[in-house]
Amino acid sequence: MSHHLITLMVLLPFAGALLQAFMPKLPASQAVRISKWAALGCSLLASLCGIALILSMQTQAAELQMSESLPWVGSYAISYEMGVDGLNALMVLLVAILIPVLIAAEWDQKLAPKGMHALFLLLQSAFFGVVCAQDIFLQFFFWAFSALPFYFLIGIWGGKERESAAFRSVVAASMGNALIFGALILVYYSVDPHTFLLRDLAGGKLNGKTFEFMGYMISVPGAAFALISAGLAFRAPIWPLHGWFTRVTEEAPPSVLVALSGITVPLAAYLFVRLGYSLFPETLVTAAPWIVGAGAVNLLMGGICAIAQRGLRPMLAFLCLGQVGMLLVGIGSMNPAGLVGAVYQGLTLGIGLAGFGLFMGLVIERSGHAAFLTEGPKPDRPFGGIATQAPAVAMVAGIVVASLLGFPGLGGFVGSALVLIGSYSVQPVVVILAGIALLMAAYYLFMMYRYVFLGKAGESSKDFTDLTLRERAYLLPLVLGLLAFGTYPKPLLDLVRPTVLTLLSTVK
Amino acid sequence: MEIAFDSTQFLMLAVLLAASAGLALLTWGRRLPRNGDWLVGICLAALAGAVGASMASIAEQGFRAKVLLRGWVLPPGEAGSITVGILEDQVGLLMTGLSLAVGALLLSQRKAMAREPRIERVFSATCLSTAGLAVAWISATPWLALAGIALTVLGGFVALGSRWGSDQEATLASRFLKERSWGMLLTLLGVCGLIAFRPGTDWADAAAWASLPADRWSEELGAVLLVAGIFVQFHPFPFLSTLVASSEVSTTIRVVLIQLFPAWAAYALLIRLSPQLRALGVLSLLAWVQLASAVLALGAGLLQQYWRAGFHLWVSAGLSISVAVLAFSDSVTAVSLLVGIILGASVVASSASMLTSGTGGGAGTDRSAWVKAAGLFGMAAASGMVGFVSAGGGIGWISQNWGDPVRSGTFTFVLFLFALLGWKQALIILKISQKVDLGWGSVLSPFVLVILSLGIVWTGTITGGAVIGTFDQFFASPLQILLGSPQAVDEASFLSASGAYWGVFAVALAVAWWVSTKAPWKPRSPGLANLVATVAAGYGVDQLASRALGGVAWIGSAAVEWIDRKFWWTWVPVGADVGVRRLAEAASKADGFMTERLRIALTRSVEVPSKLLQLLQSGDVQWYLFFAIGSAVALLIHFLKF
Secondary structure, three states: OHHHHHHHHHHHHHHHHHHHHOOOOOOHHHHHHHHHHHHHHHHHHHHHHHHHHHHOOOOOOOOOEEEEEEEEEHHHOEEEEEEEOOOOHHHHHHHHHHHHHHHHHOOOOOOOHHHHHHHHHHHHHHHHHHHHEOEHHHHHHHHHHHHHHHHHHHHHHOOOOHHHHHHHHHHHHHHHHHHHHHHHHHHHHHOOOOOOEHHHHOOOOOOOOEEEEOOEEEEHHHHHHHHHHHHHHHHOOOOOOOHHHHHHHHHOOHHHHHHHHHHHHHHHHHHHHHHHHHHOHHHHHHHHHHHHHHHHHHHHHHHHHHHOOOEHHHHHHHHHHHHHHHHHHHHHOOOHHHHHHHHHHHHHHHHHHHHHHHHHHHHHHHHOOOEOOOOOOOOOOOOOOHHHHOHHHHHHHHHHHHHHOOOOOOHHHHHHHHHHHHHHOOOHHHHHHHHHHHHHHHHHHHHHHHHHHOOOOOHHHOOOOOOOHHHHHHHHHHHHHHHHHHHOOHHHHHHHHHHHHHHHHHHO | OOOOOOHHHHHHHHHHHHHHHHHHHHHHHHHOHHHHHHHHHHHHHHHHHHHHHHHHHHHHOOOOOEEEEEEEEOOOOOEOOEEEEEEEOHHHHHHHHHHHHHHHHHHHOOOOOOOOOOHHHHHHHHHHHHHHHHHHHHEOOHHHHHHHHHHHHHHHHHHHHHHOOOHHHHHHHHHHHHHHHHHHHHHHHHHHHHHOOOEOOOOOOHHHHHHOOOOHHHHHHHHHHHHHHHHHHOOOHHHOHHHHOOOOOOHHHHHHHHHHHHHHHHHHHHHHOHHHHHHHOHHHHHHHHHHHHHHHHHHHHHOOOOHHHHHHHHHHHHHHHHHHHHHHOOHHHHHHHHHHHHHHHHHHHHHHHHHHOOOOOOOOOOOHHHHHHHHHHHHHHHHOOOOEHHHHHHHHHHHHOOOOHHHHHHHHHHHHHHHHHHHHHHHHHHOOOOOOOOOHHHHHHHHHHHHHOEHHHHHOEOOOOOOOOOOOEOOOOHHHHHHOOOOOOOHHHHHHHHHHHHHHHHHHHHHHHHHHHOOOOOOOOHHHHHHHHHHHOOOOHHHHHHHHHHHHHHHHHHHHHHHHHHHHHHHHHHHHHHHHHHHHHHHHHHHHHHHHHHHHHHHHHHHHHHHHHHHHHHOOOOOHHHHHHHHHHHHHHHHHOO
């Protein structure tokens, strides 16, 4: 049974989505209730499969585990090859934690709840697929597919200018996907026999391969790496290709924003590590300073732009932008501590951003907006005093903020510290820049915390109520996750470390 | 079933209990009987028991430190790994024990702090800060010490949380959190930088440090970041404005939980790493910066109109001086002064609190004289008066540097300012005419700290080691038994230094007496008044910082405006839209043009031969004429070749 856990994990949410679509006709109230529970049930079952998968993994083992293989399109050597190792196990955990939380967060959705839940289930299926796929075509299939639900989620449940935001999100994703697809074709035809299988392409098989373009000989790994990097940069998002993302954060519902920033971003970083380190080790060594440089730029620009923001939505966008920089710095360090830190940071950053997005959702739900300072030269503070009226909300927000800043004892600390340790021996100046970005983050996050949670209650927070039982239930996994991953990271690091060391040994 | 607990486990459990109790009080404290003060008492007692057991345990082994190291992140010994551990040694346990005494003082002041709207948050902060301080001092590696500092910072923030409902207090609380977080993040960066070159072994072991090769430049950079972070925890010069800002929070809470505990926890990291930092030359750099900060804080303190602001600045200066003592003398001397400053400052703060809000439903008898006496004794302990442990620290500091005129001159000058401001503040306390009818528990509890700061307790001498020789030595110095002997000083240097010390002290006392009899100085000239106001408000750093931050925010706004709003949200979509439309129109036009041309060409290509055929068919053109013309052309071509 354990050998089909991955398939089960991928198919269960898909089946749940189909169930939502073809549910038999029932009285309205009953239908909504049954559909909600069915969606949550399917998602939770899939998540349980994911957690069971991780629990049954062998620690201190670098190789792929729980592999499943099936020919798909035989004539093009495309196969359904799935598996988990230290690199993707934490991403499985991230998706397993967050999607049921998002469904629970949208429990009281008035507008077409069935549709929204079905789209979340499709997302869960696609995300699990991206994470576990070991055939790059299959991986691309799931990655491209994961962009589609966002179009509907933003376009139907978004703000006033939702159509525009949805269009931008799908255009950016399509552009990125086109670039990645180009790289896949290039890689596929560069090896003989042609294959999309990661294990057949890994280990420097592409080294030295070239192709002719307009009379010039171009390196296959170089071109494919550049295409994949650019393709992922569109969805990650990397400054200055982030324009669509900031637009989407203005319009998307908070739960969708969580899926976008808390899952898609770490997943894009995971794909970058998986493809970069497996397929293009030599190119990666050459590109490492550029990756670290891009990370530093993201960190700084994210911080500088976030300081100027007056609302939680744009602040989340630029916070995410900055934190992607931290991931890039770790990935580019080419060093065990840095890379393990980046992989770990993917998980804790996802949960941290999800926590930020969800408390922003609570604020919007209760007050109708998330601007903590009004526009104009002498801005007013519409919020304040929430810590007194809703201490549980303030406490959750405080834990999330502290974790995002990398305070000891919380999830963000382990990843950030490892990234900084790993990068310092390679690029001390970049670590200083990262430090400046962290100081800026401390400034704007605590400034936000003061305006929203402390002081006298403002107009928008006068009747602010504390967390309901349902809200406590779905925020609890995030808070517990941040605490557990921050205090006892050993079991997860034991999974990650061997794979990272193996990957780095191929690079060296 | 027998469960064997050793002292380390007991200590860890007690610390964990205190931290958990702090969080529990923050969450449910309001619902607990007496707002949970009994829970604080239990935690402090448990921690005291654990410290006692640990001290007994290491005393059994001739005061040999016990170290328990565990890998936390990545296997221990691997490059970049994070190792944590517990170090049970005399200095750590001593400081933890003292922090419990200060925590108990806070608890005893329950009635004096009755004005606090959310007293349970103060209790929560007491637990968190005490646990944090214990963690910082018993940590074997910088990582856990960092966690300890974080706990004390959280404690400070929660303590200010008693008045989060007010905008002014909320701003102060968030500034405190921001500034201390900057300090922690800088320390984290520094620690990461230093550990990047060596496996996560016991950092307290200076020999292990020195044996590992490292890149000097990167190491210095790491060390500078580390001490910069520690520097911030001392609430020094650029951050003075939060000290002088007006606040309703009790002076005891602000001094003990906001100023002393985070700095005291950071001092643990400093004292543990002092051999390494000294070897890198970073410690002396920090010390000079701290001394400059102390002078600036004392200068601003002398110009304050309000007692509280001046006192906070004096505490800040005292903490800065304690860093300089560590840098330029030995750890025994530094601990002597630090103990005096912390215990004395806590006592003065509690006296001031009782004198300004001293009605607590006591017996009705006025006990303000006792409170004032405690304040004076507290100041004597903190400023290094003879008889207190700090006297030995102050004299030791100057005498060990007597050979260097720059250092000894600077130190004497700083001590003069320190004693002057301190005694000015203490003498002002005497003039407060407020009835204090608190219970004896509250009134006498500061005297426990006064007793703890006496020279005889630490050095076995009546004078606190302020005179040469052993004529006042009653028993062996516990301080030396626990921490070792201080650096030896020759008799001539000691005598000269102590002469200078007492001379400066006497002058400072006289000036302080004279100043305290005068009304606060207010300059008449508007320019000078502005200058004084700027200095008193923290040298205008706030305005400068807000301008700098405004500049960063402006750059951020401009980046968002141009890159996001204009380029991505407007130009790219409009450009893409116009581009695609134009392209489509051009393609459509080209398509029409091509179709038309093709049609014309096709028509013509069909029309010409068909017309010819028609002419031939109708007999208008004779077909054989084509042969004639064709033959003629062929002949011409043939002959024209030549």
